Amino acid sequence: MDAITTAKKAAGEKAASLVHPGMLVGLGTGSTAYWAIKKIGEMVKEGLNIQAVATSLASEKQARELGIPITSFSEIQQLDIDIDGADEVSEDLQIIKGGGGSLLREKIVALASRKRIIVADERKYVKTLGKFPLPLEIVPFGWELVFKTLQTLQGVPTLRTKDDQPYITDNGNYIIDCSFGVIKDPVQLHQQLKMITGIVETGLFLNLQPTVIIAYENGEIKAI
Numbered sequence: 001m002d003a004i005t006t007a008k009k010a011a012g013e014k015a016a017s018l019v020h021p022g023m024l025v026g027l028g029t030g031s032t033a034y035w036a037i038k039k040i041g042e043m044v045k046e047g048l049n050i051q052a053v054a055t056s057l058a059s060e061k062q063a064r065e066l067g068i069p070i071t072s073f074s075e076i077q078q079l080d081i082d083i084d085g086a087d088e089v090s091e092d093l094q095i096i097k098g099g100g101g102s103l104l105r106e107k108i109v110a111l112a113s114r115k116r117i118i119v120a121d122e123r124k125y126v127k128t129l130g131k132f133p134l135p136l137e138i139v140p141f142g143w144e145l146v147f148k149t150l151q152t153l154q155g156v157p158t159l160r161t162k163d164d165q166p167y168i169t170d171n172g173n174y175i176i177d178c179s180f181g182v183i184k185d186p187v188q189l190h191q192q193l194k195m196i197t198g199i200v201e202t203g204l205f206l207n208l209q210p211t212v213i214i215a216y217e218n219g220e221i222k223a224i
């Protein structure tokens with residue numbers, strides 16, 4: 001296992017140790033959250049009694065295969081803890097997510113959770129957001145108009161593709177990845193983008209007061 005994968009595993013397992021009996025747990029998406037779900041699966045096999053809501057079909061599949069009981073918002077209203085990855089975390093704990101295309105479900109789950117744990121390797125921890133192009137979930141109809149509007153906001157948009165076709169999210173939408181350079185005011189940018197009809201959600205996860213677990217390649221783990 002390479003050093004970055006080892007760091008992701010360490011962050012994921014550290015976060016899993018915060019899951020206690022009886023909790024309702026949000027399961028994140030991506031290659032770091034994967035390790036948390038894997039560890040929680042082991043804990044469930046050893047008798048841990050929890051229920052979980054997954055932030056993507058992929059994570060739900062992983063959880064079901066591990067025997068983690070899955071519930072939904074038709075059964076529950078709030079989660080005790082949400083463990084998820086990030087694409088960028090700034091020093092003031094603002095976050096960009098959505099590199100894996102799951103930002104909408106991830107945000108719904110994060111907002112429904114009392115405690116939010118973000119797991120990331122050291123490469124994700126930055127001074128200010130913006131190097132990672134901001135993922136935006138958009139409805140397919142008229143996506144070209146959203147694309148052009150983003151250009152008028154000095155954004156550099158790219159329609160995400162997979163096998164030369166538009167990438168389709170678990171919700172049947174498209175993703176535009178849009179660079180805005182250094183994001184000086186993420187709250188203002190998020191509000192501006194949410195005003196554009198056709199944008200369903202942005203990958204800016206702001207003011208959520210997360211606990212961020214950062215794993216370093218040298219084996220060190222810091223919780224911020």
Ligand SMILES: O=C[C@H](O)[C@H](O)[C@H](O)COP(=O)(O)O
Binds near residue numbers: 097099102
């Ligand atoms: O849509 C995907 C999510 O926001 C992921 O949590 C994020 O992209 C980080 O993924 P990874 O841990 O694979 O870098």
